[in-house]
Amino acid sequence: MNGTFEQLRAAVYGQAVGDALGVPYEFMPRDTFRCEGMTGYGTHNQPIGTWSDDTSMMLATLDSLIANEWQVNTEDMRERYLAWLSNGEYAIDGRVFDCGRTVSIALQQRVGLSGERDNGNGSLMRIMPLAFADASADDVRAASAITHAHAISMDACSSMVDVLRDGLIKGIWPQELDDEPLRGMPRDEVGSSGFVKDTYEAALWCLANTDDYASCVLAAVNLGDDTDTTAAVAGYLAGIKYGFDAIPAQWLAVLRGREFIEDVLGRTESAWH
Template identity: 60%
Template structure:
């Protein structure tokens, strides 16, 4: 059965694969492996805010054994202000996330439905959490029902995968049409687009590597799509299913290990 380590490493590797290509248009590049620099000028193997925020949640649960949104918010602020839960400092943060952390509450407008809470959601499937707790974790930054319910549904899908449901059945349960053509899959920053794209990538591939490369090569929000798809693929294929060369190249493994329950 999958564990938190499978999921988090799956997320971190997917995230790091996507970081160099963020904001690049579809089919203007091809990601075939772990490279550096590019969009954010980071060394190869560097993960972004997607993984940092997931690690903050994991670290809170590791220490407290429960979901405590005040504690999680404090850890998010330590990341935002001091570079906690990073390889060597923060280099990327979504506007809504920054605004919410400064304001001290999640944003709830219709236009506040970026993927900034979905990107940290999948590891919650490995913890003993309720739907309302998932909503509350989303609402630290993204409080609109579109975002909170996307996070709840993603956790349901991930839990089904943890429990051994087939990928096809889990994706269908999540309401995603795996048969849609690639051209109709959006990969920008809208939460429902990331939700669909990650599940579509999982459903249309047969290995961890194929899943995350497919996600990155959709373009645009490459790191987040691949982080979410990678977290799901980590559950399905396990840590041993991640190419060892990518794990070897991953930076900040000591930070990751320290946060695992």
């Protein structure tokens, strides 16, 4: 195992809160809105505090690791993702209101897509739990390839797990790394589309250019476009860096689906050692 259970809890809630902040603004162009806190409705007409597929699939990933003694079992993961997509498991109210094209097709066909246009962020958004397990780079790539089997997507997931592990074990984050020229990068140079490279860079940019959890995830949402996933990824990074107590209590108070999160985390804590 890598890191601590407390870091995992902070990452899970950090992702869920970031996701829920971004849901009302998904697909809205940059600077056509201003997110300053938790709200509801908007793009998907969901109540305040509702998280999306990003968090549902992350919880399914974590549950799979627990059930398989922290080993990556891609068939088990696929079945859990299908249970989410088809039956609403891991989804608030049992309702899937948002699912990317690549994820939907790959799960229904039971084979990951590997075309150039299949490099959305649908595996990056769920990959965080693998940083806590002793998953190899090949394991991470295989977990991505359940849906996103192109090298660009698999490499992004593997790189993110490495970044997370540096943060967990060494306390090293992008602003301290010479090969990550993110601090001070102009905002208009940061992409926030659903392309996996955009999400990867945008989330790290938000972490590198802010000083607390709230500022990080709000910066991610306010980049516009794929607001929920950018904020979900930034949220798990910031959750680990700043800890659970740094997540604003007023946001946690209205976060929906906490019973699902606590259920999975309860199983995780029992299986931690």
